Each structure stands twice: as structure tokens, then as C-alpha cells.
């Protein structure tokens with residue numbers, strides 16, 4: 001890991017100020033992606049601004065029909081939250097299947113979403129549930145947040161403060177996981193929401209996306225059988241040592257069917 | 265260099281570290297607590313698991329400065345008056361280790377499992393909870409047995 005200066009602030013404003021002063025600064029949350037990336041020298045920020053001391057970014061609150069989760073809330077805390085388990089059980093289960101217990105004790109929802117790893121789990125839930133990402137500057141609709149591989153709508157000095165998930169009528173997330181890392185080879189989140197049926201696919205392509213054709217098919221008839229005839233184009237799929245494009249395209253349908261079955 | 269102060273195994277410790285110093289480096293190289301191992305240094309193997317404020321973390325994936333002001337427990341903090349912690353004893357009694365390299369991390373993870381799941385553990389829970397700890401020797405079978413036995417002994 002290259003050298004860097006370290007800053008820790010007790011407030012959002014303080015963290016943003018430190019970021020604006022830094023030459024090439026990076027926020028760090030749980031560090032479960034940031035530190036491995038820096039060890040590999042794939043990132044070499046001049047300054048690290050630790051969000052770990054900002055109490056207002058931690059916690060889960062029910063706001064009417066939505067659950068608001070502070071950016072620095074760990075995966076373990078989301079998995080163990082009674083409110084999340086009651087209102088959106090899919091989300092508690094998703095968080096409880098990220099990585100392993102030690103990763104879940106440090107990794108945060110804000111870090112996962114800001115990082116937008118093509119194989120991460122939370123982005124699928126943000127898209128499928130139509131969540132809103134709240135930052136120090138604005139509110140960003142889930143549909144507008146993930147812009148490309150490891151890319152998001154966030155500006156350099158913009159930090160996620162919380163994510164608000166509206167309660168769905170029903171939702172399920174099915175992940176075909178890499179047995180070593182538990183990252184999604186393909187993960188599909190299906191939700192029945194006020195906004196209709198939404199399907200989000202992670203792991204399959206360079207960036208999480210809505211499965212619009214699957215959504216159309218499910219609007220006609222909400223059953224796993226309705227997915228059978230849908231064409232999932234192979235040419236947009238990721239291909240690597242873990243799975244070929246053809247296999248991933250196949251998995252998208254299989255995981256969608258399983259998620260639909262789990263919703264009904 | 266930034267100063268850090270933390271409570272390690274009940275002792276107040278402090279030191280100056282480079283910001284990039286990992287918690288595991290601070291424990292092993294500054295405090296000479298070499299029971300915590302580095303197996304992979306890529307956040308995969310769990311040989312470096314310690315407890316920070318009562319929760320298991322991979323100490324190769326946390327900066328020492330991030331643990332400033334925290335309570336840290338390492339494998340060295342478990343034995344009392346020269347006798348092993350029931351979880352350590354269970355690993356010994358059940359042949360839960362061969363070379364022993366993964367064992368400190370396994371034991372620290374096992375204690376976190378007991379903290380969250382109680383003393384009566386089933387095999388499926390233990391195997392799922394050990395997903396972040398890799399052992400090259402045992403094939404896990406006796407580790408699972410050890411964790412279950414240790415959990416039970418801790419409740420007695």
C-alpha cells in the first residue's frame with residue numbers, strides 16, 4: 001500500500017471539507033473493498049477520509065412505509081435488524097449473505113453502493129425496490145444512481161448519507177454465488193412495488209441493470225413459467241474464469257424464476 | 265506519524281504508526297502479539313481475525329488508526345491464569361487443528377459465533393458461519409466439532 005494522509009471527522013461537513021482540501025482524496029467506510037484495492041495498488045489516494053466517526057450516518061429508522069438505512073450501517077446490523085426483517089425480509093437476508101461474518105461486521109451499505117462492484121448484492125436491491133440514495137447534496141433515484149462499471153452518479157466530494165427503501169408488496173433476491181468470495185456470479189432481485197414489477201440483475205453484466213424484458217413478461221403473468229420464453233442476450237454478459245457469457249445468460253433466467261417463486 | 269491508543273486484551277497500549285499500518289501489523293510487530301496470523305493478506309482466509317469492540321474483524325483489512333480508542337481482543341487474551349479458554353480447550357480435545365496456522369482466527373471467529381448464536385449450535389450454522397475462515401489441513405470436520413463442543417462448554 002502506498003503512503004497516504006489519514007483524516008477522521010465527526011461530521012459530514014468536516015469529511016467533505018477534508019475531501020475538498022485533499023489532492024486526490026477518497027472516503028473510506030468499512031474498508032472492505034478500499035483496503036484490498038489499495039494493497040493491490042489499484043488505488044493510491046493521497047488522502048483517506050474515514051467516515052467511521054460520524055454517528056449520524058449509522059442507524060436504521062422506519063419512516064412511514066419506508067426504511068431509511070444510514071450509509072455507515074454495517075451489513076451485520078442490517079441483517080440483524082428487526083425492523084428490516086419485518087418490513088423487507090429480503091433485504092435482511094441479502095445483507096446476511098454478503099461475504100462472511102467478519103466482512104459483514106465492517107462493510108457498510110454506503111460503501112457497497114458507492115463502489116458499485118458489478119457483482120455486489122446491494123445494488124440489485126436498490127434498483128429492484130426503487131430505493132432513493134440520499135447524499136450530502138441531493139436525493140438520487142435508484143434508477144439514476146448506477147452509471148457503469150464501478151461508476152455512480154456521485155460527485156467526488158459527494159457522500160452518501162443514507163438509503164431509503166420503500167416497502168414492497170413482495171420481494172426476493174436469489175444469488176448464484178461464487179463459492180470462494182460469495183460475490184454474485186449472477187444475482188436477481190424481483191420486487192412487486194407500487195411502481196409495478198421490477199427486476200434487477202447483478203453480476204451478469206458490467207453494471208447492475210433492470211431486466212426490462214423479464215419485467216414485461218412478468219407483468220402479463222407473475223409466474224416463473226412466464227420467464228421461459230424471454231430472450232436474455234448473451235453478447236452483453238460478462239465472461240470470466242467463473243462463468244461464460246452463455247452460462248450467465250442462462251443463470252439470469254434461472255435466478256429470476258427462483259426469485260419469482262420465492263415471491264409468491 | 266499519527267498516535268494510536270487502544271485497549272488490547274485489557275491492557276492500555278499506545279504507539280505511533282504510519283497511517284497505512286494495518287491493525288495486524290501493529291499487533292504483531294509493535295506489540296509482538298504474534299498469535300494473530302497473516303495467511304493471505306487479501307481478506308479471504310480469516311487467520312487474522314480479532315475482536316474489535318466485541319465483533320470479529322479481519323485485522324489485515326483494518327488500519328491501526330481505525331482501531332484508535334477501541335477494545336481489541338486477540339487470541340492471547342483468552343486464557344486466564346494459565347488455563348485455556350473453553351473454546352481453545354475444545355479445539356485441543358477434538359483435534360480441531362493440525363498445523364495450527366488457521367487456529368487463532370478459527371477460535372476468534374468461533375467466539376463471535378457463540379456471541380451471536382448461543383451455546384447450542386448445529387452443524388449447518390457452524391459451517392455457514394465459518395465461511396470466512398480457511399484451513400488447509402483439517403478438512404474442517406473436526407473444527408466444526410470443536411466449535412460445537414466449545415460453545416457447549418462455554419454455557420456450562
Ligand SMILES: Cc1cc2nc3c(=O)[nH]c(=O)nc-3n(C[C@H](O)[C@H](O)[C@H](O)COP(=O)(O)OP(=O)(O)OC[C@H]3O[C@@H](n4cnc5c(N)ncnc54)[C@H](O)[C@@H]3O)c2cc1C
Pocket residue numbers: 026027028029030031032033034035036051071072097098099100103106107108109110111112113114115117119120121122154158159160161181182183184307308
Ligand atoms: C472477502 C470478501 C467478500 C465479499 N463478499 C461480498 C459479497 O458477497 N457481496 C457483496 O456485495 N460484497 C462483498 N464484499 C464487499 C463488501 O460488501 C464491502 O464491504 C463493500 O463492497 C464496500 O463497503 P465498505 O463499507 O467496506 O466500503 P469501503 O471499502 O470503505 O469503500 C468502498 C468505496 O466506496 C466509497 N464510499 C464508502 N462509503 C461512502 C459514502 N458513504 N459515500 C460515498 N462514497 C463512499 C469509498 O470511497 C470507496 O471508493 C466482500 C468483501 C470481501 C473482503
Ligand code: FES
Pocket residue numbers: 301302303304305306307308309310311312313322323324325
Ligand atoms: S490474513 Fe486477513 S483474511 Fe487472510
Ligand code: FES
Pocket residue numbers: 360361362363364365366367398399400401402
Ligand atoms: S490446521 Fe493447518 S491451516 Fe488449519
